[in-house]
Amino acid sequence: MAAPLEKSRENAISPAACETCAQISSASLEASETKPTSKSEKVILGIFAAAFVTFYAITGPFITPGLRRICLPFVPATPKQIQNVMSLLRGRRGTLLDIGSGDGRIVLEAAKHGFQAYGVELNLWLVLFSRFQAKRLGLSSSAKFFRKDLWKTDMSPYENVIAFGTEQMMGKLEGKLQSGLKPGSCVVACRFPFPNWPPVKTEGEGVDQAWLYKQEKLDDLGNKQHH
Structure with missing residues (x-):
C-alpha cells in the first residue's frame, strides 16, 4: 500500500x-x-x-503485489483478523480509512458497524471488485474505494485508520502517520505492530494479532522524544 x-x-x-x-x-x-x-x-x-x-x-x-517500492502482496484478512479489528474499534464511530484495502472486506465490515468507511488500494482489479461487493451488499453509500497510493494519501480527515502492512513498511508508515493523524484518531495495525509506538490495547495472537494506537498517546511519545 x-x-x-x-x-x-x-x-x-x-x-x-x-x-x-x-x-x-x-x-x-x-x-x-x-x-x-x-x-x-x-x-x-x-x-x-x-x-x-x-x-x-x-x-x-x-x-500481484500492489506495491513496487515495498512489496505488499494481496493477502486476504481472515475472519479472526476482522473480528479482532472490530473488537479494538468497539465504541468508536466516524470515518475510517483502510490503507491497502485489498478485496475490501475490512471496509465492508466497518460499514456494517456504522462507520463511513473508505479503502485505498493500488490494484485496480481489487478496487473494482470491492466496489462490486459494496453494491451487491447495499453498502455503496457507506463503503467507498479508490485506486490511490497510500503514501500520497492524506490521513488527516479520518478518525480511524487500519493498516495491514509488511514488517518492512511499518517504520516508514509510522513516520507518515505520526505527522498526519487527525486529533483524537486511532490506528489499528494488523499482522505487524509499529516498531516504536506503544499500543494501548491488543487483540488476538500470531498472524491474527491486532494492535490499537491512539493519537494522543503518540503525541505524548513525540514530546518526550523531543525532550
Whole structure:
C-alpha cells in the first residue's frame, strides 16, 4: 500500500508467469535431451503449461503485489483478523480509512458497524471488485474505494485508520502517520505492530494479532522524544 502500477497490470500474464512458463519449457527441453518423450507425455506437459498460464492470467491481478517500492502482496484478512479489528474499534464511530484495502472486506465490515468507511488500494482489479461487493451488499453509500497510493494519501480527515502492512513498511508508515493523524484518531495495525509506538490495547495472537494506537498517546511519545 507506493509507486504507480507498471505495464504488467495491462497484460493478462505477468513477467513472473512468463518466467515460470520459460522454466517449464526449459525443463521439458532438458528432459527431451536425456530421454525420449512420448506423444502422450508431450500432450500432458502442454496441458499442464496451458492450465498454469490460464490460472495465472485469471488470478494474477489479485495476487500481484500492489506495491513496487515495498512489496505488499494481496493477502486476504481472515475472519479472526476482522473480528479482532472490530473488537479494538468497539465504541468508536466516524470515518475510517483502510490503507491497502485489498478485496475490501475490512471496509465492508466497518460499514456494517456504522462507520463511513473508505479503502485505498493500488490494484485496480481489487478496487473494482470491492466496489462490486459494496453494491451487491447495499453498502455503496457507506463503503467507498479508490485506486490511490497510500503514501500520497492524506490521513488527516479520518478518525480511524487500519493498516495491514509488511514488517518492512511499518517504520516508514509510522513516520507518515505520526505527522498526519487527525486529533483524537486511532490506528489499528494488523499482522505487524509499529516498531516504536506503544499500543494501548491488543487483540488476538500470531498472524491474527491486532494492535490499537491512539493519537494522543503518540503525541505524548513525540514530546518526550523531543525532550
